[in-house]
Amino acid sequence: MGVLLADTAGLDLKRTLDSGQAFRWRWDGPVAAGVLGRRVVRLTQAPGGVRLLGADGDRVAAAVRRYLGVLPSRAHPRRAETALREDRVLARILPHTSGISLLAQDPWETFISFIISQNNNIPKIMRSIEGLSRALGASLGDGVYAFPGPERLAAARMRTLAASSLGYRAPYVRTAARLVADGRLDLAALARAELEAAREALLAVPGVGEKVGDCVLLFGLGHRTAFPVDVWVRRAVEQLYFRGRRLRLDDIQAFARARFGPHAGYAQQHLFAYARGRLRP
DNA sequence: GGGCAGGTGTAAT
DNA sequence: ATTACACCTGCC
Secondary structure, X not given: OOEEOOOOOOOXXXXXXXXOOOOOOEEEOOEEEEEEOOEEEEEEEEOOEEEEEOOOOXXXXXXXXXXXXXXXXXXXXXXXXXXXXXXXXXXXXXXXXXXXXXXXXXXXXXXXXXXXXXXXXXXXXXHHHHHHHHHHOOEEEOOXXXXXXXXXXXXXXXXXXXXXXXXXXXXXXXXXXXXXHOOOOOHHHHHHOOHHHHHHXXXXXXXXXXXXXXXXXXXXXXXXXXXXXXXXXXXXXXXXXXXOOOXXXXXXXXHHHHHHHHHHHHHHHHHHHHHHHHOOO
């Protein structure tokens, strides 16, 4: 049943969907169910790649392939891995992390999701996003809800936001939604803009710091040289490249640019996955 | 039940 | 320029 998605050989679905870049996937045994826009998608790992379950047509398959980062071919994770294997440290790490893909997620949903992610943990982030979708998003049937659009979120009552356990992030989410809803922040334009200009625009939003901004750039706006530094990536860089020496954030960024260049985003994903799985704090 | 994790904003030096 | 602390919630 379903269809094997082209170009997904070698893609590790679990590593990809559980890598902290997406928050709307649920595993039911071997099947991952997620919401892409207004469509529920079910995926499973197959011997030759990723299988799209259900009776969806070619257009859906193409959309899922773009989402999974295997289209266009220049964005394919295999290219990044080939290049990153030149790095001695990553060559050692890759056997544990190979197959991770950088997802091409919806800019708006990614923007809000990572504002919620600040000073937070993944299960709680997922609950908050689920709660917002349930309260404000369109029903897609079977108890599944789309992520609410900017206008819906901008107009939401504070108590609705609070009911989704946003905590002190609620005003950040509301302000961010208003900026997008009335066009003062154009996420699509930031996807086309230069990295530094886009970064600056995101950092001007209350609740968006360097880490969240870089996550939005990398996971939602297609800026594949962004290098989000959270505590795990910091540990990985300091321990694996600098013998545990304490570095400043700017120095980590400069190091990533120099060392990984156009593949910095992918390097970050592998370092993050490795650190979370195998490094001690 | 107190301590802790997780980024950002703000106020302090 | 760097540093210390508060912020909300859920988990241990």
